[in-house]
Each structure stands twice: as structure tokens, then as C-alpha cells.
Amino acid sequence: MARRQGQSDLPLDVRRRVHAPTSSAVVVEAVLDALPSPTLLIDAEGTVLLANTAWENAADVLGDERMRIGVDGDYFAMARRLSGDAGTLSLVDRLRALSRGECSSVQADYALEHPDGTRWLHLQASRVDQAGQVVVTHTDVTSRVAAERASDWRARHDTLTDLPNRAHLHELIDAELHRPDRGPVSVLFLDIDGFKDVNDSLGHDAGDDLLRQIARRLTGSTRADDTVGRLGGDEFVVLCRDCDTPGAQTLADRCRSSIDRPFDLGGRMVRLGVSIGIATAADPQAPQVRSTDLVRDADLAMYAAKAAGRNRVRLFTADLRTAAQRRATVANELREAILDEQLVLHYQPVLRLPSLRCTGVEALVRWQHPKRGLLPPSEFLPVAVQHDLMTPLARWVLREATGQAVAWTRAGMPLITSVNISASHFSTGTLVRDVRDALAATGLPPEQLVVELTETSVAQDAERAAAQFAELRLSGVEVSIDDFGSGFSSLAQLVAMPAGILKIDRSLVAYPEGRRSKAAAAVAAVVALGRACGARSLAEGVETAEQLEMAIELGCHLAQGFHIARPMPPEQLAEWVAARGDRPLTPSGR
Structure with missing residues (x-):
């Protein structure tokens, strides 16, 4: 039951006779006492007029004497005893303003430090009459605050x-x-x-x-x-x-x-x-x-x-930012270049050994920049890798290269065309579909296409590469591992990899002066390894007649490099092939 301040030690019937409350006061007491939350009725000076049973029970449960109203019945003094920080002083001022009718209500959450831990209470106060009396309700919201704080912590960590x-x-x-x-x-x-x-x-x-x-x-x-x-x-x-x-x-x-x-x-x-x-x-x-x-x-x-x-x-350093801004500009321009047909392909001949007949080409992308002229791959491929443009770039190359191969075939010059694929392309899982789409769009027989991926790229995800390579070879498309000998793939990976061509890295073929015997031993080992795995070998980076002779001598099946021919536009390559006729190119280049 609600108690009037100053008479808390008197029995309830005695207190009623002492104060002789009016019927309206009895109703107020009953209403406050029915509230489940600890509630007080205070006057304009902060004197506690009524404290409901829930308030006194809370003081008993918490065992906190600071919550008991003193003999002076001063609620504001009690609040300052609980916490004398700036927030409490501001809250007291707001309650005084509420009593004066300067606002309609006051609400606030505040912490009550307790030996068992911090308790959080929600205070809600309303003015009840023109005399400035205020009802102040205190609801324990510790669980809610803890949940909110935990949620906020999780959102930030x-x-x-x-x-x-x-x-x-x-x-x-x-x-x-x-x-x-x-x-x-x-x-x-x-x-x-x-x-x-x-x-x-x-x-x-x-x-x-x-x-x-x-x-x-x-x-x-x-x-x-x-x-x-x-x-x-x-x-x-x-x-x-x-x-x-x-x-x-x-x-x-x-x-x-x-x-x-x-x-x-x-x-x-x-x-x-x-x-x-x-x-x-x-x-x-x-x-x-x-x-x-x-x-x-x-x-x-x-x-x-x-x-x-x-x-x-x-x-x-500032130079790093300038370079990053330049790369971002190049990336944006490259996206437009892929769509606007600014890219072109140059083709480097591939010779069959030992006949030295041109049977294929490797498609190499160039960028015909509207302001900077013809750009080599080194100017834009690193940017393409960083900005996830290698896959759309490879799709363009596939369509262009297969279309050109069809045109050459119709002109009586059937050439096997090799296209380079990045690791990011096969990691997307769309490589097989993209190859099939290019072949279907252009009508090129799958036997005239070779898909190349570097050894280090294959090693990044050997199982996924092997699965997609196997599917391509079943469809008739040949698979080549580029730069073989420069990476770190294991023999177990090579045995499991369904590749039909091993391209011997130029670092083994273009050996330093005086290191021919060691280079020859390395090339011979790769050729033998390829044969054991059912793969042909291609010597890339052939730059001298001596290197070409070594490739032939050691049993390489194919060769390409500047000594044979540099990459060239498709019309020049057609002229180059036509000029050679059926005459094989001699090792000396004549």
C-alpha cells in the first residue's frame, strides 16, 4: 500500500485517521500502489508525498539504503546521493521545470551502480495538478539496455x-x-x-x-x-x-x-x-x-x-597516390575500350618442329588508345587484373580471335589460334561456357582453338583448373600450360592436369651465355616430362638461331619467338604466311 512520507512507521489504519484523506486522495494512493514499477508522488520542492509498495520492495530487494527516502523526504537529495554527476543534476533541473509546467513530461535512462552490477532504470515523470505535484515512475530496464549494448558492441566488432x-x-x-x-x-x-x-x-x-x-x-x-x-x-x-x-x-x-x-x-x-x-x-x-x-x-x-x-x-608517399589515380583512370578508360572496340589483336606465328611450317598463332591483345596510340599489354593488363577486368577482356579476345581464325580458314589459311586466359577467369567458373559461346558465335571448329593458362595460375587452384580443362579437351579444345618451368606447381599437379601442350618458359630457352648445357638439360627434362604425360612441348621466347636449333635438337614439337617473327596485325600475318609459301623457314632465319 502507498505510504505518506513521515508516517511510514504507523499502521495503515492509524495513518488514514491521522491524515483523514479525501476520497480522491485514497484513489490516487490506490492507483499508485497498483503500479508494478517503483513510483513516487513529489511536490514542487522534491518532497515525497507518496511512495508505492513497489518502491519500498525495490529498496529491500536491492538492499540499497540510498534508495530509502530519508526523514526529510527529499527526492532530489536522494537522487544526488545515488549519483552526483552532471546528468543527475540536469535531471533534477528538468523535474523542477516539469513541476512549473514548463514541459509536458520528462523521460531519461540512468545507471544505478550496485555491488551486484550496474542497474539501468527508465525514469518517466508527469505533472498531475496545478500545484506542481509530479508522479515519477522508475522501471528497471537493465535487460533491455544490456541487450542494446550487446547488439551495439556486436555491430562495432x-x-x-x-x-x-x-x-x-x-x-x-x-x-x-x-x-x-x-x-x-x-x-x-x-x-x-x-x-x-x-x-x-x-x-x-x-x-x-x-x-x-x-x-x-x-x-x-x-x-x-x-x-x-x-x-x-x-x-x-x-x-x-x-x-x-x-x-x-x-x-x-x-x-x-x-x-x-x-x-x-x-x-x-x-x-x-x-x-x-x-x-x-x-x-x-x-x-x-x-x-x-x-x-x-x-x-x-x-x-x-x-x-x-x-x-x-x-x-x-604522394607518388603512390598519383599512380593509383592513374590506374583508376586507365581502368575506366579500359572498360570503355572493351565496349568501344578500341582493342586490337596481334598474332605471333607458331612453327611446327622440325618441319618449321607455320601451323598456328598466339593472339596477343593491344590497346589502340585514342590519345596515347598503340599500347602494349604491360601498360594496361596489370590494371585489368587489379580492377577485375581480365574476364571481360578475355571474352572479347575469345570472340575476336575465333572470328579471325574463321576468316583465315575461309581464305585458305587454317591456323590453330591460342588465347591466353587469366586465373580470375577460370575461378569464376564461366570459362567453359565463354569458350563455347565464342565458338558457337563464330563457327570455329574447337580443334582450331588452344586455351592457355600460366603455370602459376594453374597452381593457385589446381583442382578447379583440372576440371575445366578436362571439359574443354572433351569438347575438342586444346589446353596449354604457359610459362612452364617458371612457377612452383608440383609433378603431382602436372600429372593430374589434362593439358595437351607445355610451353617451356623463355627463361629456359633464352639461356645466358655459357649456360647452354644446363639450359639444354632443363629443356630436355621438360620435353621428356611432357611426353610421359602425353603433352607436346613448345619452346617460347626463341630469339636466336642457336636457340631454335637447340629446340629442334631436343625434340620440342613447336616453337615461337622474335627470331621467327614478332607479333603482327592479322593482315600482315597473312602476308607473312603467303610470302613463305610452302618453303620451310631454316634455323638461320633465311
């Missing part, structure tokens, strides 16, 4: 490592950049070298365990004021507060050392490296830098570290 996620990292970096008295702010962008191999070979559970171990090591390698976060995948960022460039380099070296130690993944020891880029906002008086700018610059420096050989640390 990576679920695997418990580190701040991308969004929260940017918030933290921006907050630090806007701090008025801040010192230099540095960001480390880290990409784990070799993580994909571990994930692919040992499985995702091992990969997840590895990421958690990496997170712990990075956290242990940084200072107390630094923040380690995970952007996603195997990319991490470290926010280094009050840290100049030399200090950031020291931290980066410590991070590298921590990753360099072996990781134990279920009893299997794994070694990794890490490429790290550093960007620093040193001058707080300089134009405001955003977190996106700083992270982007560190990312560019990280890619420079990877390009320099991986497991390195690189500092951001």
Missing part, C-alpha cells in the same frame, strides 16, 4: 576476433583526428602473406583459428593506447595514437616479428609473413584528414610492400 570492425575503426580514427590536442596519428595497414594457402589447404576452421591467433599477437605487439582492428579477410589495421612515422615503423617491425613466429594449428606448425603499409597525419594544423584518406594511403603503401616482394614495410 568483428565476431571472429572481437576486434573493432571496419566501421568502428573509421569512427575511432576520425575521433582521434578531430581531437583538439592530438599529436601525430599513424595507421598501419597489414595484409597477411600466405593466409589463403593455409585457408585452402587446412580448411576454414584452421583459418579462423589462425586469424584469432594473429589478432592476439598484434594486440600484444602494440602499445596500450593503440587500437588493433580487423577490416575483413586477412587484413588488419592498427591505429597508433600520438605516434610519428619513426614510431610507426618501430611498431610495424614489432608486428612483423610477432607474425614471423610459427603458428600452431592443431599440431601443424605454419609460418607466415605480413606486408605492412604506413600512413601518418603528422600536422594537426594541416587541412583536416579523414579516416578514409589515412586508411587508403596506408593500403596503397601496403600494396607497394607486396609489389616489392612481400613481408616488408613501406611508407606512403
Whole structure:
């Protein structure tokens, strides 16, 4: 039952006789006492007029004497005893304003520190009469606040490592950049070298365990004021507060050392490296830098570290940004070039050995840029790789090369045409369909098409490559492994790979002076290996008559290179073939 302040020790019937409440007052008491939440009726000065049973029960359950109304009955004083912070003082002021009729209601969530933990209460107050009396209800919302805070924490943190996620990292970096008295702010962008191999070979559970171990090591390698976060995948960022460039380099070296130690993944020891880029906002008086700018610059420096050989640390420079902007411009222009037919194909002859008859060509893409002229692949293929343009580019090459091959066949010059495919193309799973679509659109027999993929690309996903290569060969399309001898594929992969041609890398064919015997031994080994696996061998990069003679001598089936002919437009190639007639090209080139 509700109690009037000052008479809490009197029996209820005595209190009723003392105060002789009116019928309306009895109704108010009954209503307040029926409310499940702890509720008080206070006057304009904060004096407690009524406290319902739920209020006193809450004080008993919590065992918190601070919640008991003192002899003075001052609610405002009790609130200040619970918490004297600025929020409580503001709340008292708002309740006074409510009593004066200056607002219609007051609502607020506040924390009540308790030995058993923090309790959260929702206060809701309303003015009940012209005298300024106010009803104040307190509802325990600890469960709701805990759920909201947990949800908010999950939204800001990576679920695997418990580190701040991308969004929260940017918030933290921006907050630090806007701090008025801040010192230099540095960001480390880290990409784990070799993580994909571990994930692919040992499985995702091992990969997840590895990421958690990496997170712990990075956290242990940084200072107390630094923040380690995970952007996603195997990319991490470290926010280094009050840290100049030399200090950031020291931290980066410590991070590298921590990753360099072996990781134990279920009893299997794994070694990794890490490429790290550093960007620093040193001058707080300089134009405001955003977190996106700083992270982007560190990312560019990280890619420079990877390009320099991986497991390195690189500092951001303005040249990196200029180069990135140029690559972005080239990528946009290349997208338009694929659609606007600005690309052209040049074809390099392939000779059959030992007859030295031209039986095929390799299609090599060039870009007829409207302003910069004819561009070689080195000017745009790296950009195409970085911006996921290799697959649409390869589709264009397939259509153009197969169409040209059909035109040559109709002109009485049937040539087998080879087309280069990137690893990203077969990883999409559309390679077989794209080849079939090109053959169907142009009418080229599948036996006149060769699909080439580099050895290192095949090694990235040997099983997927083998499955698609087998399907292509069943349809009649030949498959070639390019640059063989330059990569790291195993003999087991080669045996399992349904390839019909091994292109011996130019580094073995174009041997240094005085190294002919060793080069010959390597080429002979590849030729023998190919024969054992049912594959023909092609010597690429033949640049001298002596190299061509060696290829013939060692039993290579095919050859191509500048000594034979340089890549040329289709009309010039037709003239070149016509000029040769049926006369074989001699090893000396005459």
C-alpha cells in the first residue's frame, strides 16, 4: 500500500485517521500502489508525498539504503546521493521545470551502480495538478539496455576476433583526428602473406583459428593506447595514437616479428609473413584528414610492400597516390575500350618442329588508345587484373580471335589460334561456357582453338583448373600450360592436369651465355616430362638461331619467338604466311 512520507512507521489504519484523506486522495494512493514499477508522488520542492509498495520492495530487494527516502523526504537529495554527476543534476533541473509546467513530461535512462552490477532504470515523470505535484515512475530496464549494448558492441566488432570492425575503426580514427590536442596519428595497414594457402589447404576452421591467433599477437605487439582492428579477410589495421612515422615503423617491425613466429594449428606448425603499409597525419594544423584518406594511403603503401616482394614495410608517399589515380583512370578508360572496340589483336606465328611450317598463332591483345596510340599489354593488363577486368577482356579476345581464325580458314589459311586466359577467369567458373559461346558465335571448329593458362595460375587452384580443362579437351579444345618451368606447381599437379601442350618458359630457352648445357638439360627434362604425360612441348621466347636449333635438337614439337617473327596485325600475318609459301623457314632465319 502507498505510504505518506513521515508516517511510514504507523499502521495503515492509524495513518488514514491521522491524515483523514479525501476520497480522491485514497484513489490516487490506490492507483499508485497498483503500479508494478517503483513510483513516487513529489511536490514542487522534491518532497515525497507518496511512495508505492513497489518502491519500498525495490529498496529491500536491492538492499540499497540510498534508495530509502530519508526523514526529510527529499527526492532530489536522494537522487544526488545515488549519483552526483552532471546528468543527475540536469535531471533534477528538468523535474523542477516539469513541476512549473514548463514541459509536458520528462523521460531519461540512468545507471544505478550496485555491488551486484550496474542497474539501468527508465525514469518517466508527469505533472498531475496545478500545484506542481509530479508522479515519477522508475522501471528497471537493465535487460533491455544490456541487450542494446550487446547488439551495439556486436555491430562495432568483428565476431571472429572481437576486434573493432571496419566501421568502428573509421569512427575511432576520425575521433582521434578531430581531437583538439592530438599529436601525430599513424595507421598501419597489414595484409597477411600466405593466409589463403593455409585457408585452402587446412580448411576454414584452421583459418579462423589462425586469424584469432594473429589478432592476439598484434594486440600484444602494440602499445596500450593503440587500437588493433580487423577490416575483413586477412587484413588488419592498427591505429597508433600520438605516434610519428619513426614510431610507426618501430611498431610495424614489432608486428612483423610477432607474425614471423610459427603458428600452431592443431599440431601443424605454419609460418607466415605480413606486408605492412604506413600512413601518418603528422600536422594537426594541416587541412583536416579523414579516416578514409589515412586508411587508403596506408593500403596503397601496403600494396607497394607486396609489389616489392612481400613481408616488408613501406611508407606512403604522394607518388603512390598519383599512380593509383592513374590506374583508376586507365581502368575506366579500359572498360570503355572493351565496349568501344578500341582493342586490337596481334598474332605471333607458331612453327611446327622440325618441319618449321607455320601451323598456328598466339593472339596477343593491344590497346589502340585514342590519345596515347598503340599500347602494349604491360601498360594496361596489370590494371585489368587489379580492377577485375581480365574476364571481360578475355571474352572479347575469345570472340575476336575465333572470328579471325574463321576468316583465315575461309581464305585458305587454317591456323590453330591460342588465347591466353587469366586465373580470375577460370575461378569464376564461366570459362567453359565463354569458350563455347565464342565458338558457337563464330563457327570455329574447337580443334582450331588452344586455351592457355600460366603455370602459376594453374597452381593457385589446381583442382578447379583440372576440371575445366578436362571439359574443354572433351569438347575438342586444346589446353596449354604457359610459362612452364617458371612457377612452383608440383609433378603431382602436372600429372593430374589434362593439358595437351607445355610451353617451356623463355627463361629456359633464352639461356645466358655459357649456360647452354644446363639450359639444354632443363629443356630436355621438360620435353621428356611432357611426353610421359602425353603433352607436346613448345619452346617460347626463341630469339636466336642457336636457340631454335637447340629446340629442334631436343625434340620440342613447336616453337615461337622474335627470331621467327614478332607479333603482327592479322593482315600482315597473312602476308607473312603467303610470302613463305610452302618453303620451310631454316634455323638461320633465311
